[in-house]
Amino acid sequence: MPKVLIFGQSFNANTGGGVTLTNLFGDWDKNDLAVICTSHANGNISPNVCDNYYFIGSDEFHYKFPFNYFQRPSPSGKLPIVYTTSSESFSYKPSWRELIIQNVLYPMLDWSGLMHVISKMEVSPNLLQWVDEFSPDVLYIQASTRESLLFAIKLSERIKIPVIIHQMDDWVSTVGSNGLGSRYWSRKINGEFKQLVQRADLCLSISDLMGVEYQRRYGSKFKTYHNPVDLDIWEPKVNVEKYAEKEYSILYAGRTGFGIATSLKAFASAVEFFNETSDTKIKFYIQTAEELAWTQDFEYTIHKKLIPYEKLPQLFQSMDFLLLPCDFSDKALKFLKYSMPTKAPEYMITGTPIIILAPEETAIFQYGKEFNWAFTINNDDTKFIASRLSEIVSNRISQIEVSQNAMSFAKQRHSQEVVTKQFTQEFRTLVSYLDETESLAFN
Template sequence: MSLPKVLIINQPFNSDTGGGITLSNLFTGWDKDKLAVACSAYILQDNIDTNICNNYYQLGQEEHKWMFPFNYVKRKYPSGPIEFDEKPIQNLSIPVSKLRVKVIMNLFYPVLEYFGLFHAASTFQLSPTFCAWMDEFKPDVIYAQASDRSSIAFCIAIQAYLKKKMVFHMMDDWPSIISNRGLFKKYWQRKIDAEFRVLLDRCTILMSISDYMSEEYLRRYGKTFIPFHNPIDVAFWKQYPRTDYALEEHPTVLYAGRTGLGIQASLKTIANAIQQVNEELRLSIKFVLQTAEMPEWAAAYSCVQHRKFVPYQDLPKVFSAADLLILPYDFSPRATQYIKYSMPTKASEYMASGTPILIFAPRDTAVVRYAEAHAWAEVVTENQVEILAKTIKHLISSASAKKTLAQNAQEVAVMRHDLKMVSGAFKEVICSAVEEIVSC
């Protein structure tokens, strides 16, 4: 099989972010020397997987330009190809000041956004060094992601320079919330929407992260988006098959992933519900948060237990050991707008684990629609502690309900998320964008 050379823009391969995991699985089986990645320095941080690709270009100060006086505030990163050592997983983190990060995120960016400067404060440019690196690689096709105005323009510039077909993949509906604050929000909404449509017109193939996103984008942009979500090696996730669904002496409800926008409030509601169930049934259910940091509110709940992230290869054992896996989304209008069409990377991983899944999220979201259509999870769509507690109580106490949910989920994982099947379809779509490739 002769595969095309792919230049990947704005997403590295790794095993600790949703985007990195999805990318790694979609490009499974690709020739290593036919992949190259160009990313901003702040994205190229921890655990870069060089088993899949070791040709990386760091987009730094030669490409990312900040206007005066912000160029004196923002950190300057070097530009150029990255030299890796022999280790398969690379840590490129540079120590940063937590105070500096806090000031930038909580003061600097909000001020720029309020006065309408955020979307004009920085741009990406094609530097001679970056162009030489692309010329040396000679890609057949571009696979790109974007998340803001500057990356939209950068993708357009790369495609115009290389004159190659471009595949664009949407992971979240960031265009809906990219400019909904500040004095000039209406102006920037119109401008960014127009620029985004130019990018879509430049693409040969468009991809989404869910069926619901594809439906919405056909309506909104008049374009067909092919859905590709995170495929999984089912055998890897079924290493620790669960056969007993009886009530444990110390049951655990597990959430593993990020916190922050779109999730934080619902995690707190879940803690309240579990606390209530423990009091009513005199149980000691533990709500385990496997997250980067323990949320500040968690200390107020005796049921909450924090764990640091574990290595990716240990996740099947961790997921199978839990009594219930939680997929939460917040119910606020802003959060719902952001996550409405998204699909959690861990959803397919949860499905294959053999542990029943509980979704706590607004009804009009991709994950709820998908779960209700295929019965792979119990769903709570009302933001009420009492209703959530009642559902948790039922699931924890009913072995048959847990077993049925878990078995349904595993069947869906095999039928719709199998790594070989989905990555094979992904290869075919990428190849279809490229002319004069011998065979794919």
């Protein structure tokens, strides 16, 4: 099995990227995997798949003047792995400092363009020594910021091994699109991303639609690899009791924030309107790390704490419907148009009918509609959503048809057993091909 050095995403069980990475690399021996991680992964690392992590600290990460005066020292190097047991349920409340940074400082820096120049990451001698000791065959990259993009290019130049890039969303279309110098930054970052694409030996995308668009933009073919599901864990179990007996239950489980929050609130408003104008009742459950403040304003919207990943299949199966939302703003559409939610195949295999609330242009909407594995809603108007909900909850025949289509399609295209074998073979084929090419060139 090729030894893979990963940069840009850590293994974990409570973020979409972490879950996708864990499932895609499910066939690997943990001794053949190593991860370079940044502060964003601090405290959110799973050692079950990989226990060799290098933390980007003060040796590699530097703020420029005058922001360097606010930089806290952080040690670089191999992370000590701490094994912990997960609790039954948990929630997270950010500190006031985190809230100020996320909601005030970062938007200001992003608008001014300073976000792209105030810091940089370098490839330090200590990092290179750690890489040499691991001796990887392939560098696998998930870049999500200009900073990480430039670092990925530098790293690939220094260690000179085959490169695979994997895009989770279209961040390059939005990272420099607003504020001062937006045109300059958009052109520059897209040009820098094209440099990475040209250096890559294999390019992967999260959806077929993204692959088509990225080949048009950057001139290289992108193969689709999305989150696969373990059928033994996720297939429906018998005798799972419904979460609510006297009303329909709809669940959204996942992240909140940009690209999601507005559509969640629109859906909550529609549920309120539906309940006020109908004898049938619906309760909308939102399972997120942090409770959204506005949920308290809605009688029929309820926040649920996070539960361990292994308990999600039973929770999803106990619901009457599962929601996949995407905001309708131009900026959200740019960012998420080609994305495929990690939860999609997990939802599909459970047998619980799925509702997609998203613009028609998005990959998730087109995917669900084309193969009829979800009910689709293409407008975030309160009354429109409520009207569609009335149609959906009253049509049991359609619910059965949609859920059966979803389960069948998940088994065909998203089975972990099938997908991980294909994913692993991509790495083996790449390494074998390059080895043969070098051998022929040498002879």
